[in-house]
Amino acid sequence: MVQVEEALSIIAKNSCKMPIRKIKVAKSLGFILAETIYSPMDMPPFRQSAMDGYAFIHSELQQLDVVSTSQAGDFSNKKIKENQAIRIFTGAYVPDDLDTVVMQEHTAVKNKKVEITKMPVRFANVRNKGEQIKENELVLEKNTLITPAAIGFLACLGITEITVYVKPKVAIVVTGNELVKAGRKLAQGKIYESNSIMLQSALQGIGIKKIEVFRVKDNLKATKRVLKSCLSAFDVVLVSGGISVGDYDFVKEALLSNGVEELFYKINQKPGKPLFFGKKDKTIVFALPGNPASTLTGFYIYVHPALKISMGFESIYLPKIKRKITVPFENTSGKTVFLKGLYDDEKVTILESQSSAMLNTFATANALIYLPYDVVDIAKDQEVQVIPLY
Structure with a gap:
């Protein structure tokens, strides 16, 4: 079992940038520039x-x-x-x-x-001629995020193509006999599956569009087969559920049997302790806990920076800020704790329903409160680290 910071370090060392290719400027929104661009002309080109x-x-x-x-x-x-x-x-x-x-x-x-x-x-x-930019002056530096304004700037200089980092193709593999697709009749003992659509939304939120979802029953043979296919066809594989130590948790065994190198398994944190990170060739794999709040926390803290690296971003982590906590909190678990919270300009409030299975307060939270494993007693109005989500 690893600590949070160690897990983040391992992910950063084993994630790499995607290949580069030329694309039309008009279709480059959200990509990261893989070249430095200089102006081919004066702008304006006349007085x-x-x-x-x-x-x-x-x-x-x-x-x-x-x-x-x-x-x-x-x-x-x-x-x-x-x-x-x-x-x-x-x-x-x-x-x-x-x-x-x-x-x-x-x-x-x-x-x-x-x-x-x-x-x-x-x-x-x-x-004046060249008042905005002169010929051969810097337009955009390498690793710049392409925004609407950047697209407009490039277009006004007559630039039609740029070189960018390709965005990764992501597979989402959802495991669980109990899961039913939303919209279908819900039989006794079944629950609606929400992790796939939640993860798709989170991926789209950072500009990733090439996403496919695969569903597999809690069966070793089927799990092996689906993962084998995904590992050969995708750059990133996200598995939801089946990564704990129950009798019907087959994901880790299926990954290892498909040649995935285990880089860590289990993190000293709450929620989401049973989290697996591995790699096969250039494909990276995250096996996330099946409980929805754990899944989403794992995405924000671990998957998000790996994806940012692959897309060419230099700043890969969600920012951390400090706020005064509105109530005292005692962390006797010995684990790093991520709490759903609401923050404003001065303070942060711990929300109710912190269970790893519950999304009700996550749906209204705008931040995660980060409490390190070695901090036990937190007094009211003490400053704590907050990770804004929105």
Whole structure:
């Protein structure tokens, strides 16, 4: 049995980044960049007007002849005199001779003449060539998360493809004779299976979409067969249930018989002590306890960082913050404890129904309270570590 920090260290050492490939920028949302990108051009590529108004040569003259118009997309470098101006619109090309744009709200126009009622400073409202970024300057560093803004930035530079880390394909294997798919009739002795849809949602929440769910009865032969297939076809295998020491818990035996290397089994924690982590070739395996709250806690604490590593993230762990606990707590278990909680700007409250089988308070929790195994007595208003989930 390992301690929590040791388990996290083992996972980090044995998880690796996925391969890289080129994809369309338009389809890159949520991926991690696997290359450093430099600008192929100046942006803007020409001097632009930042306002709707009038472009002119800055001087003491306040009344000017309007001699032409420049709309966005137009180009004209016609010579403009000091006593002249052009009607111009936001984003339009500013001819080389002109240095200033006065916004239309500060003008009065009559008979093709414009009077400047409030003179701007010289160079006002003109975006210079390369003002946003110059050719060969850094656009995005390697390991940057691609966001909508990043996609827009790349697109405005004419970049259509980028190299990213591939996202892993994940198999979810759910074990248990007692489980029934939601929507079907529930017979005596059966319960609805919720872990698969919960894990799918958690995976989708970090941008993983290639997910398949497999269901298997508590049978060694069937468990071996399903796991063998998953180990050869997926990058990550998540098993729900069947990892304890009961007469019908066959997952560990089935994994080992399929050549999975056991890297640890059982963690000194509550909930979720019977948790297995292993590896076969480049496929990593987590066998999580079947109790729903244990499953989800295991995902957030252990599976989440492994997946972040595979996708190319540099920051892989959920953040930890400190808050004052609202009630005293005694941890006599000798285990690291993860408690479902609600936190705000100052405090954190332990919720009721901490059982590993219960999701009712997990559904309203916004954090896990992390209490190390060697801390026994926690006083009211003492600061504790909190892991925000939402």
